[in-house]
Amino acid sequence: MQVKFTPAAERHIDALHRLITVQSGYESRADGYITRIVDFCIGLETFPLRGTARDDLLEGLRIVGFERRVTIAFMVTEDTVLIEGIYYGGQNFEADF
Numbered sequence: 001m002q003v004k005f006t007p008a009a010e011r012h013i014d015a016l017h018r019l020i021t022v023q024s025g026y027e028s029r030a031d032g033y034i035t036r037i038v039d040f041c042i043g044l045e046t047f048p049l050r051g052t053a054r055d056d057l058l059e060g061l062r063i064v065g066f067e068r069r070v071t072i073a074f075m076v077t078e079d080t081v082l083i084e085g086i087y088y089g090g091q092n093f094e095a096d097f
Contacts, residue, residue, distance in 0.1 A: 001045040005083045008096075012086040013037070019088070040066050041074075041083050048076045057097035073097070 005013070013034055020030035044050070044064075051064030051074075060075045061084070071093050073085040087093040 001048060001079060001081060003042050003045050003081045003083065005041070006085075009083045009085050012088075016086060016088050037066060037070060037072075037086060041072060041081075044074065044081045044083075048074075048081045054097070057094055061097060063093065 016037075017030045017034050020033055021027045024030065049062070051062045051072075054061045054063055054073075058075075061073060062076065063071055063073050066072055069089055071087040071091075072083065073087065073093050073096075075082045075084060085093060085096060
C-alpha cells in the first residue's frame with residue numbers, strides 16, 4: 001500500500017506550517033508537528049481502514065483524528081491511501097466534500 005498526498009493536502013500542510021511558525025515564532029516547532037502528521041499519514045499504509053467512514057460526504061471518504069487538533073481526510077483504493085486533506089483546529093472539512 002502506498003500513501004500519496006493530493007495537491008490540496010499539500011497546500012493544507014504548507015498553510016499549517018506557516019500558521020504554526022507565525023504563531024509560535026519557531027519554524028522548528030512547525031517542522032516537528034508537520035513531521036508527526038506526515039508520519040501518521042504514512043502509517044495508514046499498514047492499517048488503512050481506520051477512522052470513520054464518511055460516505056455521506058463522498059463515497060469512500062474516511063476521516064481520522066490526530067493529536068486532538070487535526071482531522072485527516074483520506075480515501076483508500078486497492079493499492080493507495082490518498083490523503084485528501086489536513087484540517088486543523090476545527091476547520092470545516094465537510095464543506096470541501
